Amino acid sequence: MCGIVGYMGHRKAAPLVLKGLQRLEYRGYDSAGMALYENQVVSLYKTQGKVADLAALSNFKDANQSIGMGHTRWATHGVPSDANAHPHSSNSGELTLIHNGIIENYEALKKLLVGKGYVFHSDTDTEVLVNLIEEVQKSHQYQLGKALQVALSQVVGAYAIVVFDTKKTDELVVAKLGSPLAIGMGDHEYFIASDASPFIEYTNKAVYLEDHQLAIIKQDRPPKILSIATDTFTDYYIQELELSLDAIEKGGYKHFMLKEIYEQPRAIKDTYRGRLLVEEGLIKMAGVEEHLDKFLNTKRIIIVACGTSWHAGLVAEYILEDLVRIPVEVEYASEFKYRNPVISNQDVVIAISQSGETADTLAAIKLAKEKGAFVFGVCNVVGSTISRATDAGAYTHAGPEIGVASTKAFTTQITVMSLMALRIAMAKESISVAQFKEIVNELELIPQKVEIALLLNQRILEIAHTYKTKHNCLYLGRGVNFPVALEGALKLKEISYIHAEGYPAAEMKHGPIALIDENMPVIVVAINKGYYDKTVSNIQEIISRKGKIIAIVTEGDTTVKELADHVIEVPETMECFSPLLTTIPLQLLSYHIAVLLNKNVDQPRNLAKSVTVE
Numbered sequence: 001m002c003g004i005v006g007y008m009g010h011r012k013a014a015p016l017v018l019k020g021l022q023r024l025e026y027r028g029y030d031s032a033g034m035a036l037y038e039n040q041v042v043s044l045y046k047t048q049g050k051v052a053d054l055a056a057l058s059n060f061k062d063a064n065q066s067i068g069m070g071h072t073r074w075a076t077h078g079v080p081s082d083a084n085a086h087p088h089s090s091n092s093g094e095l096t097l098i099h100n101g102i103i104e105n106y107e108a109l110k111k112l113l114v115g116k117g118y119v120f121h122s123d124t125d126t127e128v129l130v131n132l133i134e135e136v137q138k139s140h141q142y143q144l145g146k147a148l149q150v151a152l153s154q155v156v157g158a159y160a161i162v163v164f165d166t167k168k169t170d171e172l173v174v175a176k177l178g179s180p181l182a183i184g185m186g187d188h189e190y191f192i193a194s195d196a197s198p199f200i201e202y203t204n205k206a207v208y209l210e211d212h213q214l215a216i217i218k219q220d221r222p223p224k225i226l227s228i229a230t231d232t233f234t235d236y237y238i239q240e241l242e243l244s245l246d247a248i249e250k251g252g253y254k255h256f257m258l259k260e261i262y263e264q265p266r267a268i269k270d271t272y273r274g275r276l277l278v279e280e281g282l283i284k285m286a287g288v289e290e291h292l293d294k295f296l297n298t299k300r301i302i303i304v305a306c307g308t309s310w311h312a313g314l315v316a317e318y319i320l321e322d323l324v325r326i327p328v329e330v331e332y333a334s335e336f337k338y339r340n341p342v343i344s345n346q347d348v349v350i351a352i353s354q355s356g357e358t359a360d361t362l363a364a365i366k367l368a369k370e371k372g373a374f375v376f377g378v379c380n381v382v383g384s385t386i387s388r389a390t391d392a393g394a395y396t397h398a399g400p401e402i403g404v405a406s407t408k409a410f411t412t413q414i415t416v417m418s419l420m421a422l423r424i425a426m427a428k429e430s431i432s433v434a435q436f437k438e439i440v441n442e443l444e445l446i447p448q449k450v451e452i453a454l455l456l457n458q459r460i461l462e463i464a465h466t467y468k469t470k471h472n473c474l475y476l477g478r479g480v481n482f483p484v485a486l487e488g489a490l491k492l493k494e495i496s497y498i499h500a501e502g503y504p505a506a507e508m509k510h511g512p513i514a515l516i517d518e519n520m521p522v523i524v525v526a527i528n529k530g531y532y533d534k535t536v537s538n539i540q541e542i543i544s545r546k547g548k549i550i551a552i553v554t555e556g557d558t559t560v561k562e563l564a565d566h567v568i569e570v571p572e573t574m575e576c577f578s579p580l581l582t583t584i585p586l587q588l589l590s591y592h593i594a595v596l597l598n599k600n601v602d603q604p605r606n607l608a609k610s611v612t613v614e
């Protein structure tokens, strides 16, 4: 988490850095800061709060400096405060640094530096790092690049950093391990950022730094990239980015979250486009194709993920087991690493991650690879760390997801996993050709059906008005819609701060039923499939205890309509694809409740979109 931006070129750095920080604010928004640099003078601005608070500190339009760096923070070490905001300066004031990541051994390093007379003004690990570089520089008379290289060899943890030295008027030095860092390659100007969004309107050429690399950036020549471990300069690959400015702007919507909810028909279509060949009765996925033997020969598949991606993994478990008949386990990536899992080179591990940067998921991938498993990644962000750390993979094509609460990532992850399940099932002949055709025909219709589900918006807004003041909420679902209940509850708590819990409908009687009274809204996914009658019985049980029912049902339902306080009808589809439709009203309900409660929908408190700490 944390967003970093840097610039060196012929433009005014301040407005560019500010705009870049706003685009990276999804990564954290506890404090913001900026350093501008010219003629050996550093001007430092920082404040607790958001980028808008930083913008209010000074008239940045008049700042003429053309070298600058900025930071938007998700607090790890030290509370959100002005003092803990980045950039941080070294004791001499000569070095200025921004950092995304965590220096795990910062306490030991700090003790060492305090012993040498260094004084600290913040609680951050970052201030330790900048002073460590200074100490190395001073004791060996090293240039900044060399000092950084030596200092980083003493550091345990993760970092993407930008640093400048007042003794070097035309140089920025950056380094990466674990946290992402992209260098935008302009014409005699260079941009540095956690992702490409801060510089996409200036250049579509970017170099993604690899782990253990350091780059020395000067205006008058291309960057030099050094491998920290081998101390050699390396070649690098300049990527042509396809990201468009439209994709990272709100496009007339009040919030990114709403825009992203409405983008789902397009996003799902983009995800299956070119892969789902309905006419030919084929699914083409290069990543799966090339490693089909792994999927066909494995005795089990383990899915690792966090948050919403974990919920998509749970949906995939149902679909894979149903179609492919291979046992699937779904693990929280954060737990996977800590229980010495039994993994071998016979296993296939699928890591699902929107950002492709989640540290827990990355740690699980590393462990699985160490144990010899074949690891397949399902990511949204092209070129992200997870997409590079896995043996093969498939991208979702959701486009940038900026709202912190994940929406289109969920539905496109399910789409990718469905395509994979179908492709493997076809090869394994675990489904018939007729079944395959029927399923792919239905998948092709899903975007249209999502459009219809989105028409429920006004009706859901009315329901949101009724329930916005409740303090608790229960979400129930069965089968493939149990993860939808979990996801619905997660969305509500993330952005409205209302306590919500998702449960398998049948489990309600083993505990949560004790909570039900006339103040408890219960959202039940009761589509006309599988265990419909049993879900109806659960609804009766809730009504007997005076709970309020908001039911998500299949179009044309009559039974639940008679019973529920509110009924939301989604189009008929196959059970396996029903989460792609039932989740839409739940996303809209959370959105409207949060807006009515005046919450910051796109940047909910304490959260960040990309969690790069374990």
Ligand code: G6P
Pocket (backbone or CB within 6 Å): 306, 307, 308, 309, 352, 353, 354, 355, 356, 357, 358, 361, 404, 405, 406, 607, 608, 609, 610, 611
């Ligand atoms: C954070 C985000 C969630 C997301 C989770 C996993 O907690 O706030 O929205 O689901 O990370 O992120 P990933 O990028 O790995 O899918």
